[in-house]
Amino acid sequence: MVTVRDVAARAGVSPRTVSNVVNEHPHVSAETRRRVELAISETGYRPNLTARSLRQGRSGLIGLVVPEVDVPYFAELTRAFIDVLGEEYTLVVDQTDGRPERERDVVFHRGRxxxxxxxxxxxxxxxxxxxxxxxxxxxxxxxxxxxxxELFDHVVIDNVEAAREAVRHLTSQGRRRIAVVGGERESWTHTTMLRAQGYREALEEAGLPYRDGLDARTGALHRADGARAMAHLLSSGERPDAVFCLNDLVALGALRTLATAGVRVPDDVAVVGFDDVEDGRFSTPTLTTVAPDKAQIARLAVERLRLRMAGDTSPGATIVADHRLVVRESTAGPARAEQERRRRPPPS
Amino acid sequence: MVTVRDVAARAGVSPRTVSNVVNEHPHVSAETRRRVELAISETGYRPNLTARSLRQGRSGLIGLVVPEVDVPYFAELTRAFIDVLGEEYTLVVDQTDGRPERERDVVFHRGRxxxxxxxxxxxxxxxxxxxxxxxxxxxxxxxxxxxxxELFDHVVIDNVEAAREAVRHLTSQGRRRIAVVGGERESWTHTTMLRAQGYREALEEAGLPYRDGLDARTGALHRADGARAMAHLLSSGERPDAVFCLNDLVALGALRTLATAGVRVPDDVAVVGFDDVEDGRFSTPTLTTVAPDKAQIARLAVERLRLRMAGDTSPGATIVADHRLVVRESTAGPARAEQERRRRPPPS
Known part of the structure; x- marks a missing residue:
């Protein structure tokens, strides 16, 4: 086992100086730093950073724990957190697959x-x-x-209101047979329940009945689920003139099924998603969606986390981040979508 | 500061037993475990896991360091690694943005x-x-x-050969004006250079000249770059009858531009991507692409890593993982793509 003394001897400096280099102490000359780094490489010395983090009382690591890292919404949110944290902290990403034992592991400090x-x-x-x-x-x-x-700070968006706005956009176009697609009816995620609630409230506002046959929440929230649910809707007697999808992946899957079936979007069926992931800005047609302000979500969450890390013990707060409806071709058609794009300010 | 003794006193067990629970020792009765966990919650005891990892000589963490976590290829690769590692290790993901100092940080054990x-x-x-x-x-x-x-194990795919196969697929269809899109010509990533090399080799095999006007490597590798490069190609005098994109994101951007311009794919222009990300399986048209075997890449890399962690010091090996060309609508049209799908075995 190579020690700090071996490195010091080879570099011709004191162990203290080696330690200063390893700990990125600013007051080390470039020449000394170079000599020490060379000696570290040559000896294969491995500074014990775990011990260092113990001494300093901080690791410089922030953990972001999400259900699925390969779902675009979470990938884009991860990027937003990395941008907010900058150089000060390294973000490491872990995923739970939505499994309660993995979530418990994080919350109760078991595991790592x-x-x-x-x-x-x-x-x-x-x-x-x-x-x-x-x-x-x-x-x-x-x-x-x-x-x-009330125990934790919590950054959310108003999912019910956002879903209501999305479905109102459809009813305001005169759509009358609006289906809801994505996730299970007896959902284990609160978010999809809130979005489905917004859907029902918007139907009620417009005086439209909730129709069991237009409720195609029959799977998870990936593209394949949307494609399958849409196929099921098309083959059923209850053909919709619009589809509210509980996230963008489901909507992209639905668009695919509609294209294969030769159904015109938005002429025959309008489609709305939720999340504003990049895919939907480049799909054909482009996807109308609810855009949560991801940069703001990251900024607000990191602000609260910094306060907590600084010792703030006040009660937890629920903080509501912004969202907006982004109208694109899947509800407005190519021409109208272009008008909307010009009228709207660019996203902040 | 709550200590293990406080927890032990509250739970009515020995400090040793608390330690066994914290370290997930198997021989603790469910009832004792429950009592200790309750006491941990009630006292707010925080087991010092950093110290634990020092004692045990392992943290249980594997770091996956990629250029961009929000690029679908890396997100899907991350998922493949999580699947391979299973319960034994927790994968944490860090990103470098392709910045040399961040990569150096990882390689030379600076930082964390x-x-x-x-x-x-x-x-x-x-x-x-x-x-x-x-x-x-x-x-x-x-x-x-x-x-x-030769210092490190390295899992790769044969990018030159894969690109050659993709472009051969286009020449075998009789395409003669095949453009290359994505990344910079003076590329700072080796991968895109290798893929561009395969493109040129395939042109040569088919007796086609390399044409400067069909080389649209004018940006990065995201959707917006593909959309822009495709628009540039369409407006230039050098209109292509096929496009080889250096990754799928670029291809999806190109498809978007072609749709907006009313160019028929594949009738007027055929499009091939690289990476086989999920987006391209649901786009309209679906995307022909080179599929690296991501599960195999993860499996091979983890196999080598396990050997190294077990003390293997043999010279580094370069291991070539499989790839295959997946033909879909963007080159074959709807009918042919369906035939191809039926003929091919499902991915392993």
């Missing part, structure tokens, strides 16, 4: 959570009762799903 | 790399000379870009 200075968690399954059992520990901020808990 | 038991790195900028300066340290396996170095 103790390595992080702060945690941002998007829970799918943990409820307020379980969260309430957590004592003090690594500062934790929640994002995404609405969990009613 | 010492926290990981093993590292998988997709370098964009580090060359063999820099890698050669690294001494022993956290086991490291390279993926993605071809760096000629």
């Amino acid at each position: 959570a103790g390595l992080f200075d702060g945690l941002i968690l998007n829970p799918l399954q943990l409820g307020a009762d379980e969260l309430a059992r957590r004592g003090p520990g690594t500062p934790l901020v929640l994002i995404g799903e609405q969990v009613t808990s | 790399a010492g926290l990981f038991d093993g590292l998988i790195l997709n370098p964009l900028q580090l060359g063999a000379d820099e890698l050669a300066r690294r001494g022993p340290g956290t086991p490291l396996v390279l993926i993605g870009e071809q760096v000629t170095s």
Whole structure:
């Protein structure tokens, strides 16, 4: 095992100087730093950074814990967090697959959570009762799903209102047979329940009945689920003139099925998604969607996390980030969508 | 500061038993475990996991370091690694943005790399000379870009051959004006250089000249770059009858421009991508692409990493993972693509 003394001897400096280089102390001359780094390479010395983080009381790591890293919404949100954290912290991403034991692991500091200075968690399954059992520990901020808990800061968007706006956009176009697609009816994620609630409220506002045959929540929230649910809707007697999809992936899957079936979008069926992922800006047709302000979500969550890391122990706050409806070709057609694009200010 | 003794007293067990629960020792009764976990929650005890990882000599963390977490190829690759690692290791994802100092940070154990038991790195900028300066340290396996170095295990695909197959597919259809799109001509990533090389070799095989006006490598590798480059090609005098895109995102951007311009795909222009990301399976038209075997890449990289973590010090090996051309509508049209799909075995 190579020690700091071996490196010091080889570089012709004191062990203290080696330690200064390893700990990125600013007052080391470039020449000394170079000599020490060379000696580190040559000896294969491995500075014990775990020990260092113990001494300094911080690791410089922020953990972002999301259900699925390969879902574009979470990938884009991850990018937003990296942009907000800048050079000060390294973001490491972990995923739970929405499994309650993995979420519990994060919340209760089992597993490896103790390595992080702060945690941002998007829970799918943990409820307020379980969260309430957590004592003090690594500062934790929640994002995404609405969990009613005063114990943690929580950054959300108003999913019910956002869904209502999306469906209102369809009713205002004279659409009367509006289907809802994505996720299960007995959903285990709170978000899809809230969005489905907004759908029902918007139907009610417009005096439209909720129709069981137009409720195609029969799967998960990936492209293949949207494609399948749309095929099912087309083959059923209850053919819709519009589809509200509970996220963009489902909408992109639905668009694919409609294209294969030769159904014209938006002429025969209008389609709305939710999340504003990049795919929907380049799909054919481009996708009308609800855009949560991802940069703002990241900024607000990191602001709260910094306060908590600095020792703030005030009660948890629920903070509502902005969203807006982005109208594109899948509801407006090519010409109208272009008008909308020119009229709207660019996203902040 | 709550100590293990406080927890033990509250739970009515020995400190040793608390430690067994925290360290997930199997021989603890469910009832005792429950009592200790309750006491941990109630006291807010935070087991010092950093210290634990020091004692055990392992953190249980594998770091995956990629250029961009929000690029679908890397998101899907991340998922493949998570699937391969299973329960034994937690994968944490870090991104370099392709910046050399961030890559160096990972390779030379500066920053926080010492926290990981093993590292998988997709370098964009580090060359063999820099890698050669690294001494022993956290086991490291390279993926993605071809760096000629015998110091590290490296899992790659044959990018030249794969690109050649993709372009051969176009020449075999009688396409004669085949453009190349994506990335810069003076590329800073080795991968795009290799793919462009395969493009030129396939042209040569078919007796087609390389035409400067059909080389639209004028940007990065995102959707917007593909859309812009395609618009440029359409407005130039050198109108192509096929486009080889250096990745799928670029191809999806190109498809968007073609749709807006009313150009029929594949009738007027055929399009091929590279990466086989999910978007291209649901786009309209669906995208012909080169599919690297992502599951195999992850499996091979983790196999090598396990050997290294177990102390294997044999010279680094370059391991070539499989790829295949997946023919879809963007070159074959709806009917032919369906035939191809039926003829081909499903992906392993």
